[in-house]
Amino acid sequence: MLQISTNMINFSDLSFIFRFLPIFLLVYYVVPAGYRAYITIIGSLLFYAVGDFKSLGLFCALIVINYLFSIKVKEHKKILLIVLLDVSVLMFYKIMVQMGKFPSLPLGISFFMFKMISYQADMYKGKMKEMPRFSEVLLYFSLFPQVISGPIMRYQDMKKNRIMTGMEDRFLIFRDRLPIYLGKIEEGLAIFVMGLAMKVLIADRLSMMWNDIGTIGYESISTPLAWAGVLCFSLELYFDFWGYSLMASAVCVMMGYPFIINFDQPYASKSVSEFYRRWHMTLGSWFKDYVYIPLGGSRNGDLRCALNLLVVWLLTGIWHGISLNFFLWSGSLLLMIYFEKFLWSKNDKLMAIVGRIHVLLFLPVTWVIFALTSSNDLCAYLLRLFPVKGPGIAVNPGDFGKIAGNYRYILAAGVILLIPQIFKYIYDHRRNWFVRLFLMILFWICAVVVSGKAGNPFLYFGF
Amino acid sequence: MKTVFRHILTLGFILGIIFFSVDSYMGRMSAYGKYEYDASEMPLLSLSLRAIDSGETPYLIALAKDKMFGKGNNDKPSSEEEKASDVADAENTGDTEQTADNSEAENNEQQGQAAEEANAGATDQTIEETDNDGADEGNVAATEVPAEEAEVPVEEQPAEEVPEEEVYVMTSVDDDYFCDALFIGDSRTVGLSEYCQELIDRSTFYAKVSMTIYGFDKIEFVEVPVLPQDPAAESAEGTESGENIEDAGSQADTNVLPAEEAPADNSVTPEDVPTETVTIEEALSRKQFGKIYVMLGINELGSGTTETFCAKYAEVLAKIREKQPDAIIYIQGIMHVTSQKSSKDKVFKNETINERNEGLKALADGEHIFYIDMNEATDDENGALNSELSFDSVHLKAKSYALWYDYLKNHAYVKMKVSEVPNE
Numbered sequence: 001m002l003q004i005s006t007n008m009i010n011f012s013d014l015s016f017i018f019r020f021l022p023i024f025l026l027v028y029y030v031v032p033a034g035y036r037a038y039i040t041i042i043g044s045l046l047f048y049a050v051g052d053f054k055s056l057g058l059f060c061a062l063i064v065i066n067y068l069f070s071i072k073v074k075e076h077k078k079i080l081l082i083v084l085l086d087v088s089v090l091m092f093y094k095i096m097v098q099m100g101k102f103p104s105l106p107l108g109i110s111f112f113m114f115k116m117i118s119y120q121a122d123m124y125k126g127k128m129k130e131m132p133r134f135s136e137v138l139l140y141f142s143l144f145p146q147v148i149s150g151p152i153m154r155y156q157d158m159k160k161n162r163i164m165t166g167m168e169d170r171f172l173i174f175r176d177r178l179p180i181y182l183g184k185i186e187e188g189l190a191i192f193v194m195g196l197a198m199k200v201l202i203a204d205r206l207s208m209m210w211n212d213i214g215t216i217g218y219e220s221i222s223t224p225l226a227w228a229g230v231l232c233f234s235l236e237l238y239f240d241f242w243g244y245s246l247m248a249s250a251v252c253v254m255m256g257y258p259f260i261i262n263f264d265q266p267y268a269s270k271s272v273s274e275f276y277r278r279w280h281m282t283l284g285s286w287f288k289d290y291v292y293i294p295l296g297g298s299r300n301g302d303l304r305c306a307l308n309l310l311v312v313w314l315l316t317g318i319w320h321g322i323s324l325n326f327f328l329w330s331g332s333l334l335l336m337i338y339f340e341k342f343l344w345s346k347n348d349k350l351m352a353i354v355g356r357i358h359v360l361l362f363l364p365v366t367w368v369i370f371a372l373t374s375s376n377d378l379c380a381y382l383l384r385l386f387p388v389k390g391p392g393i394a395v396n397p398g399d400f401g402k403i404a405g406n407y408r409y410i411l412a413a414g415v416i417l418l419i420p421q422i423f424k425y426i427y428d429h430r431r432n433w434f435v436r437l438f439l440m441i442l443f444w445i446c447a448v449v450v451s452g453k454a455g456n457p458f459l460y461f462g463f
Numbered sequence: 464m465k466t467v468f469r470h471i472l473t474l475g476f477i478l479g480i481i482f483f484s485v486d487s488y489m490g491r492m493s494a495y496g497k498y499e500y501d502a503s504e505m506p507l508l509s510l511s512l513r514a515i516d517s518g519e520t521p522y523l524i525a526l527a528k529d530k531m532f533g534k535g536n537n538d539k540p541s542s543e544e545e546k547a548s549d550v551a552d553a554e555n556t557g558d559t560e561q562t563a564d565n566s567e568a569e570n571n572e573q574q575g576q577a578a579e580e581a582n583a584g585a586t587d588q589t590i591e592e593t594d595n596d597g598a599d600e601g602n603v604a605a606t607e608v609p610a611e612e613a614e615v616p617v618e619e620q621p622a623e624e625v626p627e628e629e630v631y632v633m634t635s636v637d638d639d640y641f642c643d644a645l646f647i648g649d650s651r652t653v654g655l656s657e658y659c660q661e662l663i664d665r666s667t668f669y670a671k672v673s674m675t676i677y678g679f680d681k682i683e684f685v686e687v688p689v690l691p692q693d694p695a696a697e698s699a700e701g702t703e704s705g706e707n708i709e710d711a712g713s714q715a716d717t718n719v720l721p722a723e724e725a726p727a728d729n730s731v732t733p734e735d736v737p738t739e740t741v742t743i744e745e746a747l748s749r750k751q752f753g754k755i756y757v758m759l760g761i762n763e764l765g766s767g768t769t770e771t772f773c774a775k776y777a778e779v780l781a782k783i784r785e786k787q788p789d790a791i792i793y794i795q796g797i798m799h800v801t802s803q804k805s806s807k808d809k810v811f812k813n814e815t816i817n818e819r820n821e822g823l824k825a826l827a828d829g830e831h832i833f834y835i836d837m838n839e840a841t842d843d844e845n846g847a848l849n850s851e852l853s854f855d856s857v858h859l860k861a862k863s864y865a866l867w868y869d870y871l872k873n874h875a876y877v878k879m880k881v882s883e884v885p886n887e
Contacts, residue, residue, distance in 0.1 A: 186473045215860070220658070451515075452513060
């Protein structure tokens with residue numbers, strides 16, 4: 001049997017774009033509507049198996065347990081039990097990985113756990129109109145575009161796919177169906193290409209710059225380069241994750257789901273609180289709906305609100321990883337949010353200015369804290385960022401000119417794309433044929449760049 | 464027709480897949496034969512895409528051009544391509560452009576400018592990297608320092624009246640030993656040129672990211688003054704009257720010559736000295752060095768065998784000997800990678816490095832060519848690069864270059880009379 005490389009689960013990999021995706025879509029649209037859910041389940045489990053075969057058993061077991069438990073959750077009211085079980089499985093793996101006992105987390109566990117908990121909570125609160133069938137729950141948890149890192153779709157949104165349910169094309173003859181199918185695919189492709197370009201043309205290039213900075217060693221970078229690194233990593237993370245989210249949502253759109261917005265121009269925000277409503281939005285709204293609001297939100301006075309925020313950000317920190325830097329990261333964000341909520345907001349003008357400083361200056365620095373999991377690295381980097389302890393070791397002051405110079409167009413492109421109107425224009429005009437043509441050319445450029453990278457291991461690390 | 468325009472992306476996607484798949488299938492034996500292809504890793508059409516990425520015309524289009532305009536118009540018959548691996552291809556064929564790289568050209572431009580600024584007053588020329596062949600972040604550093612600045616033992620001309628035989632002995636030397644040294648290498652040597660202050664101040668570097676031994680006489684990146692038309696002027700140039708070629712990306716000012724060395728006539732600005740970009744081989748015939756250190760080989764790991772690599776290396780050494788008959792040539796063993804990299808990577812394995820280093824060792828003649836292995840300074844107990852010294856498992860961190868330099872200082876060969884050689 002043909003050995004399939006695990007790269008296939010990467011949306012920007014050629015074997016996903018040119019093998020898995022087209023074959024899946026072809027089968028998906030050729031079979032009668034009633035079978036589409038099953039095709040998707042098979043495809044999704046296959047996708048998962050290719051990515052992490054060892055964890056497939058755990059994944060399926062968790063799905064079955066959660067389903068069985070949820071059937072009577074409304075009656076027996078033991079929702080805390082299943083939430084605890086899910087969370088402790090997640091924590092067990094996080095701790096094991098942190099201790100080095102396991103090489104990596106089971107694929108997507110951090111994300112499908114959110115789906116499982118929200119599903120239990122929705123069942124408990126009686127939000128489902130009818131008792132879900134096992135196949136529906138299996139589909140919801142395993143849906144391949146979302147299984148690795150979101151976006152975290154809600155169960156109710158899954159029901160909005162009229163292609164999957166057959167509502168849209170059930171009574172149509174083939175000649176009338178084809179434009180519907182092609183329309184979905186076309187729409188999805190347009191979004192997919194935008195995400196692919198962000199990932200391949202911007203984020204991947206910036207990650208090379210970030211790698212170049214690491215190669216020098218954080219203790220030996222000049223202060224200007226350290227700040228360029230802050231910009232570089234902030235942009236890299238943004239376009240990497242936004243690009244990924246666009247691609248994931250785009251694949252869902254190709255299958256008939258509504259488009260899920262996961263990023264909404266966060267850097268145009270006026271405060272950190274707003275930033276995190278517009279950054280990784282499905283995660284933020286999950287925490288809001290399933291942690292913050294149940295705890296009472298901001299309705300029970302300032303102290304209680306501050307406490308609830310503390311819980312949310314503590315959990316956010318832990319969820320990203322159990323290491324000091326993630327606590328520092330979420331702690332510094334919490335601090336800024338406290339200041340915004342209880343201090344700056346007393347004065348509109350002050351808030352307007354300080355809020356922007358938070359988002360555009362302090363927030364990027366928090367990303368560096370987020371990036372450097374080793375406390376030695378973090379200390380070294382911060383000391384170069386704020387050189388209070390004098391010059392570093394073997395610093396070459398020309399490094400900024402060299403590295404920032406090498407990547408200046410990419411950095412500039414990243415900064416320009418922060419302007420909300422640019423993405424909005426392309427997105428709003430995605431049905432124009434010239435925008436489509438532009439996207440098509442962009443797609444093949446990305447494909448060429450990806451192929452060059454895949455075929456040439458040296459491109460990433462030009463020795 | 465309406466449907467076509469409404470689904471232009473899907474159509475472009477499908478037609479692209481069909482075209483490139485057919486193209487790859489038909490060209491897989493001929494034009495694309497040089498690409499390593501693993502069906503489990505990539506779809507077939509990646510062959511065409513990779514060809515485009517390295518600047519070639521897809522097989523079918525090239526074929527169509529042939530048929531329509533005759534052979535002559537085909538810009539690149541791909542069969543002539545070297546059989547080396549992708550790496551070597553990317554680096555060796557200077558004219559196959561990588562598409563992805565705009566930053567490259569700017570880099571040159573920018574560094575060139577810096578170099579110009581730094582170098583006012585030198586009669587010779589500031590060299591800084593020029594790498595138009597599209598390797599990823601090309602970089603060269605070249606620093607030249609007048610040889611008379613230091614009295615170096617090797618420089619002594621073997622006087623004819625002294626009958627006594629002289630031999631090279633390994634010993635420790637001071638910083639000024641490196642004043643007439645040239646370093647040839649890849650990105651690792653580029654790192655040395657950026658983070659070893661002692662050498663930045665003293666030595667010359669002909670080093671470039673992704674350099675290979677095959678690039679010695681192929682890749683034009685060393686910037687040297689254009690040869691004067693007048694043969695008399697040419698010899699004047701050879702006197703090395705005070706000259707500073709530097710790594711413009713870094714130490715723009717640390718490198719400037721001591722005031723008394725600089726020519727009094729400051730009107731000779733770098734703009735007045737036209738420069739050209741040449742291969743290392745050509746640059747070696749323009750200027751003489753006392754010591755030449757070579758470290759190449761990491762980028763060649765994916766291509767050829769130890770035999771082919773060493774054969775090419777020997778050829779290069781012979782050329783260096785011919786052009787620089789008075790220089791000591793140091794073959795530096797290829798630096799290891801970390802054990803983590805070595806155990807996971809398909810190409811960068813320390814076993815391969817050791818095998819090739821053994822081959823390189825055999826090229827030393829103990830007379831003019833010596834083999835030294837700086838891995839002694841940077842290895843961990845497993846004979847791999849100490850992971851604390853490196854971030855990316857392949858390059859030293861800035862602060863680790865001091866170990867390399869110390870090793871060089873303690874493993875230098877100096878000419879001595881046989882009678883003076885200490886017996887041990």
